[in-house]
Amino acid sequence: xxxxxxxxxxxxxxxxxxxxxxxxxxxxxxxxxxxxxxxxxxxxxxxxxxxxxxxxxxxxxxxxxxxxxxxxxxxxxxxxxxxxxxxxxxxxxxxxxxxxxxxxxxxxxxxxxxxxxxxxxxxxxxxxxxxxxxxxxxxxxxxxxxxxxxxxxxxxxxxxxxxxxxxxxxxxxxxxxxxxxxxxxxxxxxxxxxxxxxxxxxxxxxxxxxxxxxxxxxxxxxxxxxxxxxxxxxxxxxxxxxxxxxxxxxxxxxxxxxxxxxxxxxxxxxxxxx
Numbered sequence: 461x462x463x464x465x466x467x468x469x470x471x472x473x474x475x476x477x478x479x480x481x482x483x484x485x486x487x488x489x490x491x492x493x494x495x496x497x498x499x500x501x502x503x504x505x506x507x508x509x510x511x512x513x514x515x516x517x518x519x520x521x522x523x524x525x526x527x528x529x530x531x532x533x534x535x536x537x538x539x540x541x542x543x544x545x546x547x548x549x550x551x552x553x554x555x556x557x558x559x560x561x562x563x564x565x566x567x568x569x570x571x572x573x574x575x576x577x578x579x580x581x582x583x584x585x586x587x588x589x590x591x592x593x594x595x596x597x598x599x600x601x602x603x604x605x606x607x608x609x610x611x612x613x614x615x616x617x618x619x620x621x622x623x624x625x626x627x628x629x630x631x632x633x634x635x636x637x638x639x640x641x642x643x644x645x646x647x648x649x650x651x652x653x654x655x656x657x658x659x660x661x662x663x664x665x666x667x668x669x670x671x672x673x674x675x676x677x678x679x680x681x682x683x684x685x686x687x688x689x690x691x692x693x694x695x696x697x698x699x700x701x702x703x704x705x706x707x708x709x710x711x712x713x714x715x716x717x718x719x720x721x722x723x724x725x726x727x728x729x730x731x732x733x734x
Contacts, residue, residue: 507594544683556690557717562665570626584638601631642678684712
């Protein structure tokens with residue numbers, strides 16, 4: 461049995477166990493124990509140099525912004541039609557741009573006047589959103605998960621134009637027991653609290669699908685997954701492996717980064733599929 465086959469087998473067993481232990485997100489009725497007004501969440505400064513370095517889209521006139529607005533519109537249409545409020549963003553392997561996509565998509569969603577957004581760094585083994593934004597989180601994610609720190613104190617808002625309706629739940633500490641954390645009762649309660657709000661959408665930046673089983677273990681708690689691939693980085697065998705792993709999951713769309721086909725004279729392309 462090859463490396464990918466062994467990884468697939470382990471991940472499939474873990475996903476099966478998670479689906480047996482947890483109901484699907486569509487059936488989750490976990491009551492919110494802490495409804496947070498995002499407008500009252502503390503603002504923090506971001507590092508503008510870090511934004512530019514990590515290709516985060518802050519100019520609504522940039523060609524790349526049009527691609528993210530199109531992706532936002534398509535996602536919102538589908539999510540609102542189905543009554544969905546949670547989305548996990550993942551890729552196949554490191555370096556495909558899934559974190560950049562998660563941040564830019566969250567910024568685009570937050571510019572919709574009827575939508576508020578919480579972006580959660582759930583790549584617990586290798587958190588990075590705080591680096592992309594140049595922010596130093598003051599709250600340890602595990603303290604928030606365990607209820608030792610109220611969600612209202614753990615959330616922050618980036619001090620950016622057009623991001624008034626965006627809140628962040630960041631993490632700077634890696635955890636080796638991430639799979640256990642994302643399938644815990646505490647995580648289920650946290651997801652219930654995060655999505656409690658009119659027009660609220662929660663975006664989870666999760667680890668690459670083929671690196672760890674965290675995404676599959678967490679998948680029962682979200683309505684759908686957005687898969688990110690990158691031209692010149694993502695391998696055909698990895699795509700086939702991801703397709704096999706996600707055959708029982710709700711893949712709501714795909715994003716192709718750095719496409720050789722220019723989209724509005726920019727290096728982002730995107731595809732969208734059911």
